[in-house]
Amino acid sequence: MRHIISILLENESGALSRVAGLFSARGYNIESLTVAPTEDPSLSRMTIVTTGSDDVIEQITKQLNKLIDVVKVVDLSESAHIERELMLIKVRAIGKDRDEMKRMTDIFRGRILDVTEHTYTIELTGTGSKLDAFIQAIDRSAILETVRTGASGISRGERVLRA
C-alpha cells in the first residue's frame, strides 16, 4: 500500500543522505522524496512517498526514528491529510493545439507561466493523480519536458508535527 511519511529532521549536512541511504540499504521503495528547511532554519521537513506492507511500513518508521538526526516521524496516511505536488510542464503550443492547451490548463486550474511562439510552460498543483490525469488528458506528443516536485503532505485539522 502507498504511504506518505512526514519527517522532521535536523537541518544538517548529511541528514538527507542518511535517510536516502537507509531506504536503499534496507531495500525500501522511495516513490518520491521532498525536503526543505522549515520556518525554524535548524529543522528540515521531508515528505517521502513509499509503498510496502504494514510490516514494512512499521519497520520504515522505526528505522527512521532510529536515525540520530531525525526528530519526529509520522505516517500521514494513517489519518486525514492533504498532499500536494507541483508540476512544471513545457508543451508544444502551435496551431489549434495552442487553444486546446490553454483550455486544458484552465480546466485543471493550472497557470501558464511562460509563453513563446511555439511553447507554453504550465504550472499545475494537486495530488499526484491529478497531475497524472493532466498528462493523460493532453496530447502526449505535445509534451516537451516535465518536472515534478514529488508530494508534500500535512495533516488535516489541528494535528501538528513539531519538534
Place this chain on the structure above:
Amino acid sequence: MELTGAEILIRCLQEEGVDCVFGYPGGAVLFIYDALFKQDKVKHVLVRHEQGAAHAADGYSRASNKTGVCLVTSGPGVTNAVTGIATAYMDSIPMVIISGQVPTHAIGQDAFQEVDAVGITRPCVKHNILVKDVRDLALAMKKAFHIARSGRPGPVLVDVPKDVTAASCKFEYPDSISMRSYNPVLKGHPGQIKKAAQLLLDAKRPMIYTGGGVILSDAAAELAGLVKVLGFPCTSTLMGLGGFPGTDAHFLGMLGMHGTFEANMAMQHCDVLLAVGARFDDRVIGNPRHFGEVQRKIVHIDIDPSSISKRVKVDVPIVGNVREVIDDLVKLLQASREKPDAKALKAWWAQIELWKGKDCLRYDRASKIIKPQFVVEKLYEVTKGDAIVTSDVGQHQMWVAQFYKFDKPRRWINSGGLGTMGFGLPAAMGAQFANPKASVTCVTGEASFQMCLQELSTCKQYRLPIKIVCLNNRYMGMVRQWQQFFHGNRYSESYMDALPDFSKLVDSYGHVGMRIENPADVEPALKEAFKRRDELVFLDFITDQSENVFPMVPGGKGISEMILAEEL
C-alpha cells in the same frame, strides 16, 4: 586560554575518562599525535594495521563496558578501520573512532589520502560527524560519547580535518548534553510489564531466551534473579553467553544454528517465550515461518524499537533498558500472590530432560587424533572457566560457544553479527588492556588467525601475555563443513596449503610457540602455556580435519530441524 583542535581532542578524551586509545599515525593526524606526545593521561597503543585498532578498541569495550576509542588517519587509515567499525556496529558495541581528514579547503579535491569517511562509514555506524570548525569540536566529541554508549550502543565516528586540529579556540567541555532528536527510552511501560508478568505466570511451557542486550546493559544479576523467581529454562544466543551462568541447571546451552538440541526444541515448543535483549536473527530462529507454525505468546524486551516485530511478531513488546525492565518485572513477580504453575513446569522440565538425553554435543573422546572439542574442554578445565576468551569466526568459535561454560558476562568476546575473521587477536589485545591482570585467551583457527597476525608485533611491544589456542585443521573448517553437507563434498578453495610453521612464526616475533599433535599432550601443553604468565604463547593444535560442528540447522530450515552427529 586557547587550545588547538588537537589539544582539545585529547582534553575531551581525558574528560571522558579514556585511559587508552588504539591507533596508527599518518599525515592527517600528525597534530593529534603531537598533542598525545605532550601528555601522559591517555595512553596510546600502536597497532600494526587500522583494522587491528578498531577490533582492539572493540575488545576493550566488550571486556570492560567502557567506550573503546580508536584513532586513525585519513584515506586508507579509515578504510582499513571499516571492517572493525562494522563489526562493532553489528554487535552494538560502544566505540568512538576519530579519523583524520584532509584540510577543509582540500575536501572534495581528490586530495592525497582523501576519502569521504562520513559517507563510507554511514551504513555501519550509529552516527558520524564531520567537524568543519574547531569551535564545534568539543561538542561533537561530547555527542559522540553520549550517542555511542546510550540507548542501543554502537560506534560513532568523528572525522576531523587537519586544519581543524591546527586551529585554536577556547576549550569548554559540556557536563551534560541533551538532544531533541535523540532520547532513548530506558524505563519499560508499566502496563506492558504487568501483562508480561501475567503471561509468564500463566505459562505451561515457558522459555527464557536472552541475547547480547543482557551483557550490554549489565543485567546478569537481574536476569539470575528473574530465573530464580520463575524457575524457567533459559537459553542464550551466541552474543548473550555469560549473561546467565553456563553451569546453572536452568541453562540449556546456546540456541540457534549450532545450538543444543534441548535449547532449540524448547524454543520451538514453548507456549510463552520471554525474549530479553535478543533480536530473533536468522542464525537463531532459522526460518521465521517455520518458527511461527507453533502457537506461542512472545514477550520481547529490547531497547531498540526496530528490533521488535522485525522478524517475528511479538505479543507484548517492552521497549526499555533490559536491566531496568527485568528489575521491574522481578519486583512485580515477587509481589504477586500467584506463583508459576509448578505442575506444568515439572512436566515441561521432564520433557526437556528427555531432549537433553540426546547428548547432542558428544564426540569421539577416544580419538587418536586431537578433537577440537577436546581442546576447548581442556581449556575450560585448565583456566577453571575463568578466562576472558576471544575468538575468530568459524567452527572453533562454535566449539567455544558450546564447550566453554561462561558463568560471568564480558568473558566471551566474539564477532557474532558480522562474523569477522581476524577479530580474535586484536580483540584479545583490547581485552588485556582493559583487564591487565586477567587471563586472556584467543581461540582461533589457522585461517582466521592469518587475517590479523601482524598484531603479534603489537603484543610484543606491550608485553601482552595472551594465550593463543589455534585449532589447526588445515581447512576453513566451516566453509568445508557447508561444502561437505550442501555442495557434494566439493571443497572449493577451502583447503589451506602452504601454512607457516606457527611456532617459528611467533618465535620470530619473540613469543613462545608450541605444536601439539597428540591428545595426551593437550592438557600438559595448556598447563605449561598458562604457567608462562608473562609471555604470549601460541598453541598450534593439529586437529581432526574432518570434524564437524553439531547440531546444525541448515540454512532456511526451522530450528527444530537439526542435523545431529549420528544422522550422518
